[in-house]
Amino acid sequence: MKLADLQAKFQDAVIGEDRAILDSVNPSRRLDRAARFAVYSDAYRLRHASFLAEDYPMLRNAMGEEDFGALVEAYIAATRSHHPNARWYGRHLPEFLTRAEPWGTKPDWLGLALLERALADAFDADDAEPCDVGGLAGLSSEAWPALCFDFQASISLLSVVSGTCAAYEAAAIEAPPPQTASGAETILVWRGKDQQAHYRKLETPEALALTEARAGRSFGAICSMLAFRDKDDAVAERAASLLARWFGDGLIRGIRRDILQS
Amino acid sequence: MQKPAPLGFGLGLRPVYYGDILDNKPPVDWFEVISENFMIPGGRPLSVLECIRADYPIVLHGVSMSIASTAPLDFDYLGALKRLAERFQPAFVSDHLCWTGVHGVNLHDLLPVPYTKEALDHVVERIGRVQDFLGRRIAIENVSSYVTFAESEMDEWTFVKEVAERADCWLLLDVNNVFVSGFNHDFAPTEFIQSIDVDRVVQFHLAGHSDQGTHKIDSHDEPVSPEVWALFAEAWRRFGPVSVMIERDDKFPPFPELLAELEQARGIAAAVAAEKIGAAA
Numbered sequence: 001m002k003l004a005d006l007q008a009k010f011q012d013a014v015i016g017e018d019r020a021i022l023d024s025v026n027p028s029r030r031l032d033r034a035a036r037f038a039v040y041s042d043a044y045r046l047r048h049a050s051f052l053a054e055d056y057p058m059l060r061n062a063m064g065e066e067d068f069g070a071l072v073e074a075y076i077a078a079t080r081s082h083h084p085n086a087r088w089y090g091r092h093l094p095e096f097l098t099r100a101e102p103w104g105t106k107p108d109w110l111g112l113a114l115l116e117r118a119l120a121d122a123f124d125a126d127d128a129e130p131c132d133v134g135g136l137a138g139l140s141s142e143a144w145p146a147l148c149f150d151f152q153a154s155i156s157l158l159s160v161v162s163g164t165c166a167a168y169e170a171a172a173i174e175a176p177p178p179q180t181a182s183g184a185e186t187i188l189v190w191r192g193k194d195q196q197a198h199y200r201k202l203e204t205p206e207a208l209a210l211t212e213a214r215a216g217r218s219f220g221a222i223c224s225m226l227a228f229r230d231k232d233d234a235v236a237e238r239a240a241s242l243l244a245r246w247f248g249d250g251l252i253r254g255i256r257r258d259i260l261q262s
Numbered sequence: 263m264q265k266p267a268p269l270g271f272g273l274g275l276r277p278v279y280y281g282d283i284l285d286n287k288p289p290v291d292w293f294e295v296i297s298e299n300f301m302i303p304g305g306r307p308l309s310v311l312e313c314i315r316a317d318y319p320i321v322l323h324g325v326s327m328s329i330a331s332t333a334p335l336d337f338d339y340l341g342a343l344k345r346l347a348e349r350f351q352p353a354f355v356s357d358h359l360c361w362t363g364v365h366g367v368n369l370h371d372l373l374p375v376p377y378t379k380e381a382l383d384h385v386v387e388r389i390g391r392v393q394d395f396l397g398r399r400i401a402i403e404n405v406s407s408y409v410t411f412a413e414s415e416m417d418e419w420t421f422v423k424e425v426a427e428r429a430d431c432w433l434l435l436d437v438n439n440v441f442v443s444g445f446n447h448d449f450a451p452t453e454f455i456q457s458i459d460v461d462r463v464v465q466f467h468l469a470g471h472s473d474q475g476t477h478k479i480d481s482h483d484e485p486v487s488p489e490v491w492a493l494f495a496e497a498w499r500r501f502g503p504v505s506v507m508i509e510r511d512d513k514f515p516p517f518p519e520l521l522a523e524l525e526q527a528r529g530i531a532a533a534v535a536a537e538k539i540g541a542a543a
Contacts, residue, residue, distance in 0.1 A: 003332055003376065003378070003380050003381050003384060004332035004364070006376060007331065007332050007364045008364055010373065011363060011364055011367065011369065014371075015367075015369075023412070024411050024412050024413055025409045025411065025412070026409070026410045026411065028447065028477070030475075030476040039408035039477065039479070043371060044369060047370055048370070051370075080367045081363075081369070081370060082367060083368060084326035084339045084362075084368060085326070086368075087298075089370075123305050123306070124302040124303060124306075127304030127308070153303070153304075191305060195306040195309065196306070
């Protein structure tokens with residue numbers, strides 16, 4: 001048999017049920033062909049299950065061994081790895097949850113899966129030195145409205161079912177999941193200055209402001225948006241305080257002026 | 263052909279030990295790094311590696327080159343490996359004499375090769391292209407295997423020896439893999455060791471394995487077994503001194519236990535060296 005045919009048959013047998021490769025496998029003194037080959041096919045499933053368990057530990061805690069095991073088995077049956085680094089194998093698990101029965105009806109599990117994937121992505125996202133808030137010192141008050149900000153590549157803003165953060169924290173201590181409320185919550189995920197991935201739930205004004213700022217809107221435009229929404233006179237102070245927090249968290253990697261406003 | 267100078271006695275760099283290494287700068291001569299774990303955009307793993315590289319030599323050891331695959335060489339992967347090597351300046355770049363998938367799939371396993379003339383020609387040609395692309399000679403490691411193929415036309419050690427000679431590459435001799443495959447396929451590990459050219463071997467791997475009764479598995483989750491230590495002594499007698507490292511990938515012990523295993527390797531190497539001096543005197 002040609003090498004290419006042998007490898008194709010070997011791979012088919014590792015992934016599926018086709019055992020044509022066994023004609024090419026020698027038995028040993030202690031094991032028959034099928035038992036020898038099973039070392040590879042068993043290892044395939046165990047190894048891919050361990051990738052998923054490592055990537056989604058809180059989802060596993062929340063679902064319990066039986067449900068998580070069934071999900072993992074279904075995902076492995078449906079999903080091949082196409083990347084040299086196993087780190088990327090489990091990244092489609094959240095989408096798989098939404099379209100595969102019976103998990104598609106469990107938005108709390110989807111929220112946990114999305115949060116865990118975002119934390120993993122934040123951990124090894126591209127590097128950029130965070131910008132210090134001192135970069136704003138000395139700017140005149142007239143300059144502020146035209147300021148725009150560049151953000152770290154590690155940032156994700158997740159819109160998930162309300163109670164996802166609480167469910168994640170409960171799963172971390174293997175406590176029973178809290179009652180989920182209706183509606184959605186926005187979670188910010190990022191890699192901090194300590195190089196660890198962090199998350200926090202955002203109140204609606206901060207979620208809106210951060211979405212606008214990441215889209216390149218100027219500080220002045222963000223203030224106008226907040227003022228329109230909340231009819232609040234102290235909007236500039238509130239926006240400045242959000243900005244200070246973003247600098248403190250290391251979210252911002254650059255400051256520039258919006259040329260249309262300056 | 264000048265072999266690179268031995269690096270001494272090293273360990274695999276694993277995240278669970280980052281703290282021990284960064285805080286204590288332990289007496290380890292060098293670290294072996296799994297290349298793919300650092301082919302990432304950024305973050306802590308790369309900055310930790312920068313810190314460790316400032317104090318220790320490193321070797322890049324890959325698991326996904328898939329040198330024996332009939333799928334085309336992955337030049338995106340090789341490009342990333344080349345950039346990693348340019349950044350961290352490893353003493354060697356190594357990977358396995360195996361394949362990891364075909365048709366765009368990666369099975370994330372070190373899959374066995376039939377020892378045929380066709381496979382030999384194929385692997386030799388691909389190592390040549392990889393070495394040209396990377397601009398350096400690479401080291402190829404013998405793997406543990408759990409099947410042999412009816413198609414094979416030669417012994418594993420004949421295949422390995424021929425690959426190294428014809429591709430003009432280095433060999434990374436995994437002593438545990440020789441032992442595991444020897445048990446699984448009923449050959450004498452010493453025959454493998456004695457058949458390989460001394461001039462090609464630049465590094466040894468040592469590791470633990472699990473014993474399933476009917477077969478052994480290269481699990482890296484146990485200390486090095488007494489039989490593998492004995493085989494290491496024989497290998498050192500033939501090939502030493504070369505760079506040696508201990509792999510541990512599961513059931514991680516406290517770091518001092520790995521240092522103690524490394525001391526055991528140093529002790530065996532010293533005893534073999536003393537024996538050679540005694541024999542020469």
